[in-house]
Amino acid sequence: MKYVFDFAWLGQYWPVLLKGIGITIELIAVGAVLGVALGIFCAWARALGPGWLRPAITAYVELIRNTPFLIQLFFIFFGLPSLGLQMSELQAANLAMIVNLGAYSCEIIRAGIQATPRGQFEAGASLAMSPIQTFRYVILVPSLQRIWPALSSQIVIVMLGSAVVSQIAAEDLTFAANFIQSRTFRAFEAYFVSTAIYLLLAIALRQVLAAAGLLIFPRRMRR
Amino acid sequence: MKRRQLLAIFGAATLAISPLLTASAALADALTDITTRGVLRVAVPQDFPPFGSVGTDMAPMGYDIDMANLIGEKLGVKTELVPVTSANRIPYLQTNKVDLVISSLGKNAEREAVIDFSAAYAPFFNGIFAPDAVSVSKAEDLADKTIGVTRGAVEDLELTKIAPKNAVIKRYEDNNGTISAFLSGQVDVVATGNVVAAAILAKNPPKRPELKFLIKNSPCYIGLNKAEPALREKVNAIIAEARVDGSLNAISQKWLGADLPADL
Numbered sequence: 001m002k003y004v005f006d007f008a009w010l011g012q013y014w015p016v017l018l019k020g021i022g023i024t025i026e027l028i029a030v031g032a033v034l035g036v037a038l039g040i041f042c043a044w045a046r047a048l049g050p051g052w053l054r055p056a057i058t059a060y061v062e063l064i065r066n067t068p069f070l071i072q073l074f075f076i077f078f079g080l081p082s083l084g085l086q087m088s089e090l091q092a093a094n095l096a097m098i099v100n101l102g103a104y105s106c107e108i109i110r111a112g113i114q115a116t117p118r119g120q121f122e123a124g125a126s127l128a129m130s131p132i133q134t135f136r137y138v139i140l141v142p143s144l145q146r147i148w149p150a151l152s153s154q155i156v157i158v159m160l161g162s163a164v165v166s167q168i169a170a171e172d173l174t175f176a177a178n179f180i181q182s183r184t185f186r187a188f189e190a191y192f193v194s195t196a197i198y199l200l201l202a203i204a205l206r207q208v209l210a211a212a213g214l215l216i217f218p219r220r221m222r223r
Numbered sequence: 224m225k226r227r228q229l230l231a232i233f234g235a236a237t238l239a240i241s242p243l244l245t246a247s248a249a250l251a252d253a254l255t256d257i258t259t260r261g262v263l264r265v266a267v268p269q270d271f272p273p274f275g276s277v278g279t280d281m282a283p284m285g286y287d288i289d290m291a292n293l294i295g296e297k298l299g300v301k302t303e304l305v306p307v308t309s310a311n312r313i314p315y316l317q318t319n320k321v322d323l324v325i326s327s328l329g330k331n332a333e334r335e336a337v338i339d340f341s342a343a344y345a346p347f348f349n350g351i352f353a354p355d356a357v358s359v360s361k362a363e364d365l366a367d368k369t370i371g372v373t374r375g376a377v378e379d380l381e382l383t384k385i386a387p388k389n390a391v392i393k394r395y396e397d398n399n400g401t402i403s404a405f406l407s408g409q410v411d412v413v414a415t416g417n418v419v420a421a422a423i424l425a426k427n428p429p430k431r432p433e434l435k436f437l438i439k440n441s442p443c444y445i446g447l448n449k450a451e452p453a454l455r456e457k458v459n460a461i462i463a464e465a466r467v468d469g470s471l472n473a474i475s476q477k478w479l480g481a482d483l484p485a486d487l
Contacts, residue, residue: 074403077407077409078403078404078407078409079407081407081408081409082407086408086409089393089409166396167395167396167400168395168400168404168409169371169393169394169395169400169404175394178374178375178396179374179394181375182374182375182379183375183380
C-alpha cells in the first residue's frame, strides 16, 4: 500500500473549491432560516392550528419524511418544468432544502410544543394575552429552547445532505470535488480536501447555531 | 514445489506450441476459410444500444447486428453472432475465435498496431445538439447559451476547450441527467454523442435534439486480423456497395434516427 499524494491541482482549482464552499454556505443559510420558519408554522398548525389545516400539514410532513431527498430534488428540478414551473438549479436546490427541513423541523418543534405543560397556556390566557401572544412568548420560545440541540443537529444533517444537489448541476462543494476529480483524476485528494472542508463547515455551523441559541434564549444559558 | 515445476513446464510447452497453432490456422486465407466453412463469425456487442443489445425476445439486435447480417448475406454465408464486451472484442479476433469485429470499434494508433480496420461503417461522434429553433452553427454561437453536458465525458473536456467565456456549461452526473435537463427545458443545448441523441429521438420527445455541429468525430470500423487483404477488400467493397444502394443508410435510419453523415 503505497500512495503518493499530489495536491498540485490545488493551485489551479482553488477558485472552483471556493465557489463551491460559497454555494454550500448560501444553500444552508437560506435553507435553514426559511426551513425552520416553515417548520414553526407547520408545528403550530399541527399542534394548535385549525382542524381543517391539520390533515394537509400531516400529509406534507409524512410525504417529505418518507421519501428520499434526492427524489424530492429531481421532482422539483426535472418534474415541475412539465407543469410549467421552471427554475434554476440553485432555486430548485434551495426550495428542496426548505421543503425538506420544513417537514423535519416541524416534527422536532411540535415535540417541544406538546411537551409544554397545559398550565402554561392557561397562565398566558390569565395574563390577558391573545392566543397569538401566548404562542409567541409562552409556548414557542421555551419550546425552541427545549429542542434546540435536536434542531441544530437536523440543520447540520441537511447541510451535509445538500451534497446531492450536485446531481442537478448546482455547483456546490461536492460538485467542485467531482469536477476536480474528473479533470485531474486525483479522486483521493479531491475527496480528501472536500471531506475536510465539510467537516470544518459542520463544526462552524454548530458553533453558529450554539451562538444563535445564546442570543435567542439568554436565560436558559445563564442558568 | 514439484507441482509448481510441472506447471511451469506445461506453461512453457503451451507457450511454445501456441504460435504454431495460430500460424496453422492463419495459413489459409481468412476469406477462403469463411466461404468453405459457410459461416461468418462476428463479434458483436450485447450491452451497447443502439449498436448491440438484447431484445425482449432475447435475440440480439442493433446497428452492429444488422451490419453483421448484411455482410454475411453478401458473402453468401450464414452469420454467427458472438457476443463480446468492449474489453475482450480484440482478443477474440486475435485468437481467431471470430473473423470480424463489428462492435462499434473506434480506430486509434494502439489498435492499428495489432489489427486492421475496414472502411468506416457507422457514424460515432460527439456534437452540439439543440432543437431546430435554436440557431447555433459554430462554437462562437454558444455565447450566452446554457449547455448541458455529462461531467468528465470526452465532450465535456472538448466543449470546455472550445466554448466562449460567457457560455454557461451545466455539468450533470450522467447521461440521464443531461437528457432530463434537456427534455425538461433546463438547458437549450446539449453536448453529447450521436448515440445519446438517437436514444432521445427514439422516444419522440416534444423537444428534438438536432445536430448543430461536430465536436469530435470517431466513426466505427470493422476490425479484422492483419495480413488478410482479400477479406479486407471484400468487406470494404460490401460497405461501399451498401452505401450506394442505400441499405447502410436504412440501418442508420433504423437505429440512429438520422441519415449517414456525408463525410463518413
